[in-house]
Each structure stands twice: as structure tokens, then as C-alpha cells.
């Protein structure tokens with residue numbers, strides 16, 4: 001395993017992302033609400049750049065106590081979306097929203113002083 | 121553990137620039153790994169956004185009165201105009217980023233922007249020839265004014281032939297037929313059948329004139345005579361009475377893209393059009409494959425009990441269908457590949473299936489949907505990815521693509 005330098009923490013603001021290439025491998029590194037996440041930039045669908053799309057909160061149907069439909073809302077849970085066809089992934093886990101048996105490979109991110117590394 | 125500083129490459133994401141080649145870099149990687157440079161790949165269904173070239177297209181409208189109306193209405197964007205839009209959030213509310221980023225794509229040189237950007241995605245995917253279709257015009261068959269369908273389709277076809285097909289040999293097309301006017305449809309085949317890059321003609325499926333109407337017979341006869349296929353390109357009409365029951369685009373897409381082709385196919389077969397035009401080649405585009413699997417069984421099931429309903433038929437409906445061509449996208453991918461294998465068998469995929477990407481639309485397919493199938497041998501893969509279409513369209517089977525990063529042939 002290798003620690004790969006990604007970016008200086010000061011240059012990696014809230015909501016920022018970096019794509020790290022090492023050999024054949026690409027890893028998407030995210031900074032969201034003070035935490036860092038990293039996943040393989042390889043969509044489980046057709047191999048698209050899963051980490052390079054929009055970040056958007058999960059959408060929920062609102063069903064009332066009487067089980068009637070009351071519209072839709074964004075939940076607090078953040079997703080990122082593969083830009084090729086729209087597969088959505090949970091930012092905190094890398095699990096595919098449409099099929100929880102599928103997930104992106106997760107990588108550990110470490111901060112040493114002002115440097116952010118991903119372990120690949 | 122090694123600490124490695126700096127790394128090979130770290131890049132930022134930018135949502136204010138776009139390149140077809142960069143956005144498909146992983147497709148090119150797949151193309152290189154699978155050695156697509158070694159064989160022909162033909163995409164029978166891809167798109168551009170002709171609306172971005174309306175200023176050029178409208179100049180080709182033959183009637184000065186309509187030309188003025190089109191140009192005037194195009195100049196007041198956002199207000200009601202000569203052309204209706206279609207309800208449908210195909211880009212999943214902005215999640216398909218290329219739909220809104222593509223305006224940033226930079227194009228240099230003198231070639232038309234659509235030629236440059238089309239060749240970029242073709243090379244990235246490993247495509248040698250692409251059959252290019254319009255996008256908003258897929259809904260033109262439901263325009264209430266027949267003369268508008270005729271005027272715009274003639275203008276678009278002339279523009280396409282002169283500005284795109286004449287200039288770029290790797291781009292071909294099956295030209296739009298203004299099917300609501302059977303006489304203009306016939307005239308279109310007459311006028312454009314021998315133009316460079318015209319490999320057939322296309323009917324957009326959402327429309328309300330049945331394909332067995334006697335008025336179309338002379339067009340079918342002419343197409344049969346010149347040996348070029350007729351194709352039916354699926355799309356939806358959310359205002360269709362049945363489809364208005366659906367409240368989400370996923371539903372309209374799932375049903376709508378099959379619905380009109382199921383209707384046209386049923387009329388086509390039951391009325392014995394294949395018996396009347398045995399050499400006419402027919403292709404069904406963008407309905408996926410499961411509809412054909414289902415419809416073959418539905419029609420065959422009733423046929424022997426109700427031969428009096430379709431006395432022109434000399435064989436089972438499925439036997440005629442099995443002689444037609446089917447474009448692959450959006451290819452349904454059941455978890456159990458034996459289900460897909462059965463569908464391939466049913467439609468005689470080895471000779472009748474033709475791969476399509478539908479790029480750049482939201483649910484495009486890569487050649488890998490065929491190339492990675494476990495139950496096909498290499499020859500069958502190559503037939504479906506390019507060989508079948510090359511025969512149908514009369515294309516040279518020598519690969520001409522230029523996959524980024526691949527060693528040249």
C-alpha cells in the first residue's frame with residue numbers, strides 16, 4: 001500500500017474534489033462537511049467516471065400518515081452521481097443508491113499536518 | 121508503507137468546461153483494452169442537437185413565407201414558437217452533466233462543430249461510422265401542422281446532406297420522412313435517395329397515421345427498389361392519452377419508447393407488408409430488445425386461431441419479425457445472462473441485431489454492452505457491432521477510427 005499525496009488541506013475547501021491517478025487506478029477524493037472520503041473513480045455500471053459528476057442530496061417521496069403522497073423533498077444525505085448515466089452513490093459509504101449490494105471501492109484518506117494523502 | 125510525494129497526477133474538476141474526448145476517456149480506455157481498433161464498429165443510432173444549428177437549417181426552408189415565420193419565431197427565445205417542445209427531463213434534472221456542459225466544448229478549425237464533436241465521441245468509443253439523427257425533431261410527427269413537418273424535414277435533410285454528410289464520410293444518416301404527408305414522404309425518398317451518406321430513411325415513431333395506410337405503398341415500393349432500409353425511431357408522446365396516466369419520466373420512457381414501435385410493428389406484420397415488399401429492409405430503433413421478444417410470442421400465440429384476421433400472412437408473425445433489424449440500445453441487462461441469450465436467439469441476433477449508442481442521450485450504450493457478453497463468440501460480437509450494419513448500409517468494412525492512445529493499425 002502506498003500513501004499518495006493529494007493536496008494541501010488549505011487548498012482543499014469544503015465541497016472540493018480531486019481525482020488522483022496512480023498507474024491504471026483513478027481515485028476520487030471528496031471533502032464534505034469537514035470529512036474526507038475517497039472512492040474508485042470507476043462506475044459499477046459501465047465503468048464511467050463515477051466520482052466526476054454532480055453532488056446532490058438524496059430525493060425522498062413524502063408519504064403521509066394516511067399513506068397519501070405529499071410530494072418530494074431532499075434528505076440530508078449527500079449523493080454523488082456518475083455523469084454518464086446517473087447512477088447515484090452515497091458519499092459516506094460509496095454504496096449505490098439503486099442497488100445496495102453494489103458499491104465503489106473505498107480508500108482511506110489521512111491528513112498529516114497540512115497534507116492530505118489517500119492510501120491506495 | 122511508502123510515502124510517495126508528489127503523485128503521478130492529481131486533477132481538479134471543472135464544471136465550466138467540457139470536452140467529448142475527456143468525458144469519454146474511460147470509454148477510450150475500454151476501446152484500447154478490447155482492441156476495437158482491429159475491427160469495424162458501426163453505430164446505427166446516434167444524435168446531434170440540430171436545434172443548435174437552426175439558424176443555418178431555417179435558411180433551407182423552401183417556402184419564403186414559412187422561412188420568415190421560422191426565423192422570426194426563433195429570434196424570440198423562450199416564448200411560444202413554430203415548434204413545440206416536448207415535456208421530459210431526460211437529463212435527470214442536471215445529473216447527466218454533458219447535457220448542460222456541452223455548450224462549453226471548444227472546437228477549432230473550419231469543419232462544422234457537429235462534425236468535430238461527433239468524431240471526438242466516435243473515436244473515444246471506437247466507432248468507425250455513425251448514423252446521425254436529430255434530437256428535438258424526434259417529436260415533430262406530433263406537430264399539429266402537417267406542412268411544418270414537411271418544410272422543416274426537407275430543410276433539415278438538405279442542410280444535413282450539404283453541411284455534414286457531404287463533408288464527413290464517417291457520418292451517415294437515415295433521413296427523416298415527413299410521414300404525416302405520404303406524398304411528401306415519397307418525394308423525399310425520390311429527391312434524397314442517392315445523396316452521399318444517405319443509407320436509408322427514418323420515421324419517428326410517435327405519430328398517429330397507421331403504417332399500413334395505402335398512401336405509403338408507393339414509398340415502400342421505391343425504398344425496396346433502391347435497396348435502402350426504412351427505420352422506425354422510437355420516442356414518446358407524454359400527451360398520448362394512455363401515457364398521460366404516467367407521472368414520472370422513468371415510466372414514460374420505459375413504456376413510451378416501446379409503445380409506438382409495438383403498434384407500428386403489429387400493423388406492419390398483421391397487414392402483410394413483408395409479403396407485399398419481401399425485399400424491403402426494416403429496422404426498429406431505440407426500443408431495446410425485450411419488446412420484440414414479447415411481441416413475437418403475443419402475435420404468434422393468436423395467429424393460428426385468427427388467420428382470418430391476417431390472411432396475407434404465409435408464416436407466423438415472428439418469422440417475419442426475425443428477418444427485420446433491431447438496434448440494440450437501450451439494451452436491457454438482466455442479471456441472469458441466459459435471459460438475454462434467449463432474446464438474442466429469438467431475434468436472430470447474429471445477423472439481425474445492430475449495435476447503437478444513442479450518444480449523447482442520457483441512457484447511451486458503449487460497444488462493451490455487446491463485446492462483454494459471455495455467450496457470444498468473437499465473430500458474433502463483430503457482426504453485431506459493425507458487420508451487420510456494414511452489409512445493410514453498404515459500408516467498407518475496413519476500420520477507419522482513431523482511438524486516442526491506441527497504436528495505429
Ligand code: FES
Pocket residue numbers: 043044045046047048049050082083084085086087
Ligand atoms: S457508467 Fe456510471 S452510470 Fe453508467
